[in-house]
Amino acid sequence: MHLTFHHDPRGECFTLIRRADGAVFTLSSYSRKHRVPHDLAHAVTERELGIPDGIFGCIAAGAVFDSMQQTAGKKRHDAKTRSTRILKAPNSIGISEVLTSVIHEAVENDRPTPYTQARESWGITQAAPCPYDNADLDRATNTLRDLSHRWQSNPDPLVFPWPNKLHAAAR
Template sequence: MLVVFAHSTSGPTVATLHRGDGVVLQLPGYDRKYRVPHDLAHFATERTFEMSGGVFGSIAAGAVFAGMRVLSGRPRHDAAARSRLVLDGCKQSLGLAELIAGMVHHAVETGVPEQAPALVRKAWGALETGEPPWPDERAAEAARVLSELAGDFEAAGSVRVTWPDHLVAAVPPARGIRRGRRGRT
């Protein structure tokens, strides 16, 4: 999935997502106060941590968040139901992605990217006991990637990135729908 982050005419950042199914979506940012776009932090962190159930993996699977709009293409006949299924199935991983991306974003936004591993560890400790499932190097890499993308964004006013196909969220089966043929009586 191609993602283009750019400044919008109204101020905040806008991400334009070109999904594999031909649908082009717009994801508005709500980050006027930040130098580094928050959704760019999600992208860098989720890709580096290989979070298929985060914001971008969910969108690639068919989720549409509030505020998003279809720019072009033809959504599936069951697009709204599919979006609900994906969002319900990814609820926990979306929360984790928000927490971890927030820590990486904070480290880069404040100009101290080397603090990302400690912030991620601290955030993990607020959720779970024990060590995080990722090495500190993963958080450091996410901060490095975000710093590079933020620099490109500041210099050019936009940045084009690709979301990997292997990081698309799984679509849970619909509940309450029986599949297959019914037995004859």
């Protein structure tokens, strides 16, 4: 899958998603209140922490959210069924939302890596100890911080590679 984040003239962002199956989508983001788009924060957090079944891992596997529009490529005959199956299966979208919000807020407010807050947030949704160490959380926060600076200083689209191996299991 290949992601490209585009500046929208209205002050928003939209993401062009090219999936491995040839389908191309736009994903609208409603991030006007943020310096860096929340969808970019999701992509960074999920990629850097290796979350295979967060929002973008589910999209890579075939999920389609309401805020997505298919713009090119052949639509699968079972696209709706596949998407529903992926989204109803156990996934990490909830934990991705929690961790992304913590990291995004730290970057938005120019704060250091939020180690304690990330671990406390993990504990809200998971009984097991947080699997991410300080280096993992630093990598996610610093990558988002770097991309935030690029996003704000350059009107060109931001290309964001997505690892082939990082996708929800097809059930």
